[in-house]
Amino acid sequence: MPIEITMPGVSSEPSDGVVVEWRLAEGERAEAGQVVVAVETDKAVVELDAPAAGVLAVQAVAEDAAVPVGALVAVLAGEGEDVDEVRQRYAGAVRPRGAAPHVAENVLRTVPLTGMRGAVSRRVVRSAREIPQFHVTVDCDVESFLAIRRRLKRDPETRHVNINAMMLKCVAAALAEHPRINATLVDGAIHEYASTDINLAVGVPGGVVMPIIRDVSNRSLSEVSRSIDEVIEAARHRRLPHEDMEVGTFSVSSLGSFGVRDFTALILPPQVGILAVGTIRSEPVIRNGEVAMGHRVALTISVDHRAIDGAVAAEFMQTLQKNIVEQPAAVLK
Numbered sequence: 001m002p003i004e005i006t007m008p009g010v011s012s013e014p015s016d017g018v019v020v021e022w023r024l025a026e027g028e029r030a031e032a033g034q035v036v037v038a039v040e041t042d043k044a045v046v047e048l049d050a051p052a053a054g055v056l057a058v059q060a061v062a063e064d065a066a067v068p069v070g071a072l073v074a075v076l077a078g079e080g081e082d083v084d085e086v087r088q089r090y091a092g093a094v095r096p097r098g099a100a101p102h103v104a105e106n107v108l109r110t111v112p113l114t115g116m117r118g119a120v121s122r123r124v125v126r127s128a129r130e131i132p133q134f135h136v137t138v139d140c141d142v143e144s145f146l147a148i149r150r151r152l153k154r155d156p157e158t159r160h161v162n163i164n165a166m167m168l169k170c171v172a173a174a175l176a177e178h179p180r181i182n183a184t185l186v187d188g189a190i191h192e193y194a195s196t197d198i199n200l201a202v203g204v205p206g207g208v209v210m211p212i213i214r215d216v217s218n219r220s221l222s223e224v225s226r227s228i229d230e231v232i233e234a235a236r237h238r239r240l241p242h243e244d245m246e247v248g249t250f251s252v253s254s255l256g257s258f259g260v261r262d263f264t265a266l267i268l269p270p271q272v273g274i275l276a277v278g279t280i281r282s283e284p285v286i287r288n289g290e291v292a293m294g295h296r297v298a299l300t301i302s303v304d305h306r307a308i309d310g311a312v313a314a315e316f317m318q319t320l321q322k323n324i325v326e327q328p329a330a331v332l333k
Contacts, residue, residue, distance in 0.1 A: 002086050003054050003076040005036060008046065009069040016066040016118065017041045019073070024056045027083065036074055039067065045238035054078045057086040060094050067095065120207040127266040135264050136313045137300040138321040142280055145170075145325055146295055148332045158222060164200065165225035166332055167277055168252060172196040172216035173331045174320040175250055181316050182249045184270040185307045197248030199268055200228065202235045209235050210268055212248045221332060247271065256280060262298035272304040273313075299325070 007017050017039040024036050030050035037048050037059075054076030061067045061074075072093050077086040127133075149166060152158040175182040179192040196217045199210040211231035216224055234240045253265040254277040265276040278298040285294035299320065303313045324331055 001078050002057070002081065002089070003050070003052050003078055004072060005048050005050070005074040005076070007039065007067045007069050007071050007073055008048070016068050017046070018066055019061045019063050020045060022059055022063060023047075026056050026059055026087075029053070029055050030076060036076075039073070040238070048073060050076060052076070052078065054081075055083050057083045058090045058094065060090070062095075065095060071095070123268070124266050126269055131267050131269065132305040133267060133302050134305050134310070134313075135300055135302050136310070136317050137262060137298055138317045140297050140299060140321045140325045141285070142295045142297050142325065145328050145332075146280070148328060152221075152332075160229070161221055161225040162228060163256075164228050164252075164254065165221055166328075167254070168198055168200070168213060168216050168224055168228070169221055169331050170320065170324045170328060171250070171252055171275055172198065173324050174316055176217050177319055178312070178316040180308065180312055181273050181301075181303070183272050183307065184247075184249065185272050185304055186270050190272070190307050193249040195249065197246075197250075199248045199251040199271075200231070201251065201253035201265070202232055204235050204238070209240065209245065210247075210251060211235055211240055211244045212246050214248070250274070252277065254278075256297070262300055264300055264302050267302055267304055272307040274302050276300040276302070297325075 019037060020040045021038040022036075023038065024030055024034075030036055030053065032050055032053050034050050035047045036050050036056060039046050039048060056074060057077040058075040060072045067073055072090075075086060075090050075093075077083045145166065149163065152161045175196050180190070182196060183190050183192045185191075195215050197212055197214045198216050199212050202209050202211060211234075213224060213227050213231070219227075231240065231244055234244070247268060247270070249271065251265070251268045251271055251274040253274060255263055256277055256279040259279050261281065262278040263276050265274045267274050276299070278300075280295055280297045282293060282295055284291050285296070286292075287294065299317065301313055301317055
């Protein structure tokens with residue numbers, strides 16, 4: 001009996017996947033559990049295995065072509081079956097590659113809004129359309145923050161700690177004091193959380209993913225840093241497991257490595273807030289009545305005005321700035 005491989009649903013919002021690589025050619029044998037084809041979804045790249053041994057008889061979808069959830073992707077001829085007969089039986093199930101749209105001759109390339117790029121498109125449209133967002137920015141003195149970073153780098157046991165982990169620990173400490181920000185808005189109700197499960201924006205080829213770093217408040221700085229390194233590595237190689245793509249209680253996005261001074265980020269529904277972290281800048285500051293060189297960073301929170309008022313957002317940012325980022329010794333230990 002032919003063995004069918006179909007496109008699985010791997011998220012709460014089913015959408016088309018895109019075939020990115022056939023690992024076997026038609027006519028090649030697959031053992032049970034062997035990867036036959038890789039498909040990009042809105043979350044990551046999913047490898048589809050052969051459920052049983054057989055010969056790949058039909059590639060039902062061409063590379064770079066979209067395939068909806070539940071649609072046929074491949075057919076294997078089972079043990080003892082005639083491959084040509086299987087191909088004939090499924091000849092009508094092969095999805096033709098879509099005709100390329102007519103474009104001007106000077107267009108460099110056309111990128112379809114499918115897979116991960118399509119998911120990013122849908123998410124930002126939903127965020128901008130459904131969420132009334134406003135923004136609050138503070139400028140933080142990070143001399144003490146950077147002094148701790150230098151100390152950590154000198155210690156062989158903590159030299160691996162990255163700056164994203166330091167910032168997430170600061171954010172989690174502020175969220176613990178302001179649970180209204182550490183929340184989601186679902187079905188007209190605000191749900192506040194005891195744990196701080198923070199999604200971190202990670203740029204990958206074709207889009208942005210938001211893997212979750214769990215329980216940031218209750219884990220050590222080193223543990224959080226290792227988790228961040230692991231999810232970034234997995235994201236860049238498109239190997240993030242589904243559980244790492246769950247929506248947490250708050251989000252952080254940083255463009256500091258690109259030299260961006262400040263920016264606003266779109267909220268990840270159904271969360272009520274996201275923090276945008278700019279680059280750490282060196283500039284003249286007034287210290288003890290005199291001009292000196294200092295280091296500062298702009299932090300901007302985007303909040304859902306349905307759940308958060310201006311004063312609540314301002315109080316959270318004041319705590320984050322004055323009590324934590326500018327005095328981080330108690331948190332970054």
